[in-house]
Amino acid sequence: MADLLFELGTEELPARFVVPALEDLERLFTEQCAAARVTHGAIRRFGTPRRLALLVEGLADKTDDVVKEVQGPSVKAAFEADGKPKVPAIKFAESVKLPVEKLKKVTTPKGEYLAADVEEKGRRVAELLPEVLGTCVKKLQFPKSMRWGDVEQSFGRPLQWIVSLFDGEVVPVVFSDVKSGRQTKGHRFLSPGAITLGKPSDYAAALEKAHVVADLPKRRALLLDRLNAAAKKAGGTLIMDEALVDQVLNLVELPCPVVGSFDERHLDLPPEVLIQEMKSHQRYFSLTDASGKLLPRFIAVSNTPVKDEALSVKGYERVLRARLSDGRFFFDEDRKTPLQDRLPRLARRNWVLGLGSMAEKTDRIRALASALAELAGKGGERATIERAATLVKCDLETGMVGEFPELQGVMGREYALHGGEPKEVALAIFEHYLPRSANDALPTHDAGALIGLADRLDSLCGLFSIGKKPTGAKDEFALRRAAIAIINLIIGKGYRLSLSAAVDESLTLLEPALANAKKKPGEAPVKQQVLEFIQDRLRPLWGEQHRADIIEAVIAAGADDLFATKQRVEALSTYVSRPDFSKLAATFKRVANIVEKQAKDVSKAPVDAAKLTDDAEKVLGAEVSKVQGAVLGAIKADDYAGALAKVVPLGPFVDTFFDKVMVMAEDQALRENRVRLLMEIGGLFGTVADFSKIQSES
Numbered sequence: 001m002a003d004l005l006f007e008l009g010t011e012e013l014p015a016r017f018v019v020p021a022l023e024d025l026e027r028l029f030t031e032q033c034a035a036a037r038v039t040h041g042a043i044r045r046f047g048t049p050r051r052l053a054l055l056v057e058g059l060a061d062k063t064d065d066v067v068k069e070v071q072g073p074s075v076k077a078a079f080e081a082d083g084k085p086k087v088p089a090i091k092f093a094e095s096v097k098l099p100v101e102k103l104k105k106v107t108t109p110k111g112e113y114l115a116a117d118v119e120e121k122g123r124r125v126a127e128l129l130p131e132v133l134g135t136c137v138k139k140l141q142f143p144k145s146m147r148w149g150d151v152e153q154s155f156g157r158p159l160q161w162i163v164s165l166f167d168g169e170v171v172p173v174v175f176s177d178v179k180s181g182r183q184t185k186g187h188r189f190l191s192p193g194a195i196t197l198g199k200p201s202d203y204a205a206a207l208e209k210a211h212v213v214a215d216l217p218k219r220r221a222l223l224l225d226r227l228n229a230a231a232k233k234a235g236g237t238l239i240m241d242e243a244l245v246d247q248v249l250n251l252v253e254l255p256c257p258v259v260g261s262f263d264e265r266h267l268d269l270p271p272e273v274l275i276q277e278m279k280s281h282q283r284y285f286s287l288t289d290a291s292g293k294l295l296p297r298f299i300a301v302s303n304t305p306v307k308d309e310a311l312s313v314k315g316y317e318r319v320l321r322a323r324l325s326d327g328r329f330f331f332d333e334d335r336k337t338p339l340q341d342r343l344p345r346l347a348r349r350n351w352v353l354g355l356g357s358m359a360e361k362t363d364r365i366r367a368l369a370s371a372l373a374e375l376a377g378k379g380g381e382r383a384t385i386e387r388a389a390t391l392v393k394c395d396l397e398t399g400m401v402g403e404f405p406e407l408q409g410v411m412g413r414e415y416a417l418h419g420g421e422p423k424e425v426a427l428a429i430f431e432h433y434l435p436r437s438a439n440d441a442l443p444t445h446d447a448g449a450l451i452g453l454a455d456r457l458d459s460l461c462g463l464f465s466i467g468k469k470p471t472g473a474k475d476e477f478a479l480r481r482a483a484i485a486i487i488n489l490i491i492g493k494g495y496r497l498s499l500s501a502a503v504d505e506s507l508t509l510l511e512p513a514l515a516n517a518k519k520k521p522g523e524a525p526v527k528q529q530v531l532e533f534i535q536d537r538l539r540p541l542w543g544e545q546h547r548a549d550i551i552e553a554v555i556a557a558g559a560d561d562l563f564a565t566k567q568r569v570e571a572l573s574t575y576v577s578r579p580d581f582s583k584l585a586a587t588f589k590r591v592a593n594i595v596e597k598q599a600k601d602v603s604k605a606p607v608d609a610a611k612l613t614d615d616a617e618k619v620l621g622a623e624v625s626k627v628q629g630a631v632l633g634a635i636k637a638d639d640y641a642g643a644l645a646k647v648v649p650l651g652p653f654v655d656t657f658f659d660k661v662m663v664m665a666e667d668q669a670l671r672e673n674r675v676r677l678l679m680e681i682g683g684l685f686g687t688v689a690d691f692s693k694i695q696s697e698s
Contacts, residue, residue, distance in 0.1 A: 001060065005200035013050070029054060032131075074110075104116065282319060335418050584648060628684065
């Protein structure tokens with residue numbers, strides 16, 4: 001067993017390239033090793049702006065011998081009618097170095113073919129690695145690649161060096177004009193000379209000695225420790241921003257924070273503006289005091305220790321000063337024009353080609369949000385909803401949002417308050433963008449939540465209608481995120497509305513914009529596509545907490561009321577751990593299967609007690625009548641656990657019924673009555689889940 005070090009040294013890569021490139025490099029290496037039958041142990045990734053590296057432990061010295069079945073010509077083409085081998089059989093036998101009589105015949109979907117078992121001897125891994133590593137470099141992908149000099153190959157940034165050591169020996173790899181060796185480089189400024197490596201395990205320590213922390217988790221921990229120490233020294237608390245940490249992490253090889261300040265007069269700007277100015281343009285971290293109020297301080301992260309900190313801070317402050325002055329200019333200018341006066345400009349702003357202007361979208365949002373308020377029993381919010389929805393997209397026409405799109409909603413809230421709008425209207429303008437991610441906070445008030453629902457439903461229904469739904473990894477309009485937000489809003493706010501009715505309302509409002517929209521032949525109705533798209537998000541969203549078959553069974557029974565759907569999943573999941581769950585699931589699944597097959601041939605009618613002739617079916621009928629009212633009452637009260645608790649005791653009676661009674665009796669009246677009895681039972685638990693989807697052996 002031996003270790004392998006593979007490092008690609010480059011000019012500084014953009015921060016967003018580093019981690020995806022490392023993941024891609026590891027994937028490529030693993031795939032190439034599998035194809036070459038090279039076994040290996042753990043893989044460690046190292047990455048900085050100047051290097052991408054893998055340290056692979058425990059590579060075997062030699063691949064294993066294997067026996068492969070090689071397929072030849074068809075038997076029909078290989079032999080004459082009298083069994084004499086033809087040329088194809090002879091040539092195949094020669095290629096596998098066997099006599100024709102030693103060849104075997106195998107049956108395939110295409111017919112009978114000749115085949116042979118051929119032993120393939122293992123090879124030395126050192127001989128395979130040049131091709132494995134060379135393929136990895138050639139296939140490594142970046143969002144954007146570039147060429148340099150007169151070389152034909154392209155890479156994320158010009159390649160400077162390659163290190164490829166296997167058990168201390170250099171593996172020959174060539175890419176563009178760079179050949180592999182055992183020399184890496186340390187920090188560009190603190191240790192610019194070459195570093196000669198003896199063996200792969202020397203890598204991390206040698207780089208740290210040269211002022212490079214290449215281990216990503218270690219560099220991240222160091223960055224956070226130094227940021228928090230700098231914040232404490234400055235008398236504040238760091239505003240944790242994971243995205244900014246990830247970005248800064250891959251801008252430096254050795255994080256060295258310094259603390260600067262800005263003019264306190266800028267604190268009268270909205271905190272979000274100051275934070276965004278510091279983050280977006282300068283990659284600075286913001287600080288708060290003990291009460292959570294923004295401090296006029298910031299932390300910048302340098303790639304080298306600062307000798308003259310005062311001089312360095314002065315430079316950081318000078319750049320920020322200009323940015324904050326720009327922000328103040330936008331803020332002051334924007335407030336001269338009330339949001340209401342910006343409405344006409346939305347008519348000149350296209351939303352999506354084929355779906356009208358932003359003004360038209362605003363009208364649809366307002367109408368849909370009002371309709372959703374009625375569906376959700378929140379009609380008392382209509383006045384706030386209608387005013388907030390009218391203004392909700394006006395901040396798109398401001399200079400601040402033009403400069404910082406991330407401040408949509410934030411600036412709408414600020415400018416609404418400045419213009420004298422009620423606080424609840426301003427809050428709804430801001431909160432309609434919440435949640436911005438799966439783990440983000442929900443709106444605190446219904447007006448913002450319902451406008452946000454309307455906005456996302458309009459986007460989903462409109463974009464699906466013009467054929468711009470997500471495909472594969474491509475999701476240009478973030479519709480998956482919109483669907484997850486819809487789910488979280490409805491469930492998190494406890495809205496009892498029909499998702500189907502909401503989609504119907506949205507599609508009706510979209511009709512004028514979609515008058516000329518073309519539909520692909522054979523494509524499902526847009527309503528069905530949208531509902532299935534939203535329901536598809538439920539599976540991964542709940543999959544970590546609940547069994548997949550439980551989720552599937554509940555969705556199959558209906559997911560129009562998302563709030564109730566979640567409660568049903570949770571109720572059914574409580575029964576999974578019961579010792580008798582598997583048997584109960586199998587029993588109810590049998591009922592569901594019979595009902596599914598037979599119900600279409602049976603007219604809907606109450607069970608006729610006079611036609612329950614067998615003792616087992618009489619007892620079952622009595623038990624069903626006994627619990628039916630209680631079960632339906634529990635379901636009406638959203639007590640799905642209680643409903644299941646009342647249905648579950650029917651299990652033994654159903655088992656006895658199946659043991660003693662022939663459901664498919666020759667007498668049609670008896671048969672239909674028995675099916676109706678099973679339909680009643682299926683109707684009781686079918687409101688919770690479709691038990692035919694339950695994996696009873698799980």
